[in-house]
Amino acid sequence: MESPADIAALATLARLEATIAQRRQADPSTSYVAKLSARGTPKIAQKVGEEAVESVIAAMADDRAGLIGESADLLFHLMVLWADKGVALADVCAELDRREGTSGIAEKASRPKA
Numbered sequence: 638m639e640s641p642a643d644i645a646a647l648a649t650l651a652r653l654e655a656t657i658a659q660r661r662q663a664d665p666s667t668s669y670v671a672k673l674s675a676r677g678t679p680k681i682a683q684k685v686g687e688e689a690v691e692s693v694i695a696a697m698a699d700d701r702a703g704l705i706g707e708s709a710d711l712l713f714h715l716m717v718l719w720a721d722k723g724v725a726l727a728d729v730c731a732e733l734d735r736r737e738g739t740s741g742i743a744e745k746a747s748r749p750k751a
């Protein structure tokens with residue numbers, strides 16, 4: 638059973654997804670989403686990589702506030718990348734649901750040997 642905080646967090650992601658979809662069509666001179674989207678998949682993907690590295694650096698520095706800020710940047714840019722590639726938040730949640738209850742250790746052990 639999800640807590641009210643869990644429901645609010647999911648609603649935040651759903652609202653951001655809708656905002657990104659809407660802002661992709663906006664004027665790139667007034668919208669970062671539109672400007673970044675117009676630069677194409679390689680630039681969006683580069684930003685995701687940069688924000689992931691910045692998140693790791695903040696974690697390794699024990700910088701909790703930095704980790705929260707960089708994680709927000711990472712999630713935002715990842716969601717811009719999903720929009721660019723036609724992936725929905727629900728698609729990613731469905732994949733997480735599919736994995737629920739399967740230990741990562743057991744899953745890895747069940748992979749066919751190369």
Ligand SMILES: N=c1c2ncn([C@@H]3O[C@H](COP(=O)(O)OP(=O)(O)OP(=O)(O)O)[C@@H](O)[C@H]3O)c2ncn1[C@@H]1O[C@H](COP(=O)(O)O)[C@@H](O)[C@H]1O
Binds near residue numbers: 656660671
């Ligand atoms: N959550 C965010 C968000 N997080 C970070 N950013 C922007 O992401 C950018 C990242 O900064 P960087 O210095 O890394 O990027 P940069 O200098 O443009 O990149 P480079 O070309 O130098 O690589 C900054 O401009 C941040 O303001 C965001 N921009 C927008 N949103 C959300 O998207 C909505 C729509 O935004 P617009 O499309 O700008 O209206 C906003 O209302 C917010 O809800």
